[in-house]
Amino acid sequence: MAPGSDEDVPAWVSSLGIDGLVDLHVHFLPEPVLRKVWAYFDEAETHYGVEWPVQYRTPQDERVETLRALGVTTFAPLVYPHKPGMAEWLNGWVREFADGVPEAVRTATLYPEPGAASYVEEALRADARCFKAHVQVGAYDPRDELLDDAWGAIADAGVPSVVHCGHGPLQGEHTGLDVIEQVLVRHPRLTLVLAHAGMPEYDEALDLVARYPRVYLDTTMVGVPFTEKMMPVPPDWSARIADIADRVVLGTDFPNIPYSYATQLEAIAGWAADDRLGEPFLRAVLSETGRALLRL
Secondary structure (H helix, E strand, O other), X not given: OOOOOHHHHHHHHHXXXXXXXXXXXXXXXXXXXXXXXXXXXHOHHHHHOOOOOOOOOOOHHHHHHHHHHHOEEXXXXXXXXOOOOXXXXXXXXXXXXXXXXXXXXXXXXXXXXOOHHHHHHHHHHOOOOEEEEEHHHHOOOOOOHHHHHHHHHHHHHOOOEXXXXXXXXXXXXXXXXXXXXXXXXXXXXXXXXXXXHHXXXXXXXXXHHHHOOOEEEEOOOOOOHHHXXXXXXXXXXXXXXXXXXXXXXXXXXXXXXXXXXXXXXXXXXXXXXXXXXXXXXXXXXXHHHHHHHOOO
């Protein structure tokens, strides 16, 4: 069974024997930044060729309450810059946000600029539990030498980085899993979470997971009807992830998704229908793996 609506989610989660959901890919941003993000999605038909109605376009406090009502007990509020001088400001903003929301862990971000290593180390000292790097929106090369010491510090700390580095929904100058692999070659101990499972480069993403023991996939927008029309998962997806069931972690992109939160959970439940996965996989992906990555 899978939740048919958001209202069904808490009971479904409870039936699995877990206390709540751990979502590693949620976005909370300063209001002026969020307005620009939503304005971009309002023009999604121009950018992507499809409409993208933001499902949870509500005030910040209401969005937090929505997550609570869904049974999300822990989430990583991810922020990301698109120009120099923005990352450190975002890190300060999201630290204050997380301090006011018990379910939120402290997170941080980075950008290739002088001082990146310094503010990354500061964020780590302040107990950042997760970093976000958005190669597509930031339009930067993750291999930039200005990021080398920052990646090294994150790797040494064992803190996960959720990295949007695949070509979906639009290819960028520095997107591609071959690019991010070169970061892993330099920093093989880096705990890297491939946002959107590397979409649409699913095969390459699975290869990275097989080669690097600290690489994970997040479920964000993977396998849902909206995305399947554009970037479908391989037909043998459930079989492919059966061998890496403990390296898949819940992510949703809340609140910026064009469908209900339950839709993502329904997709994940569909994979678990494979006998090689089942409820143990659901408990891992929805809670246990995220808790381990965030060191809860």
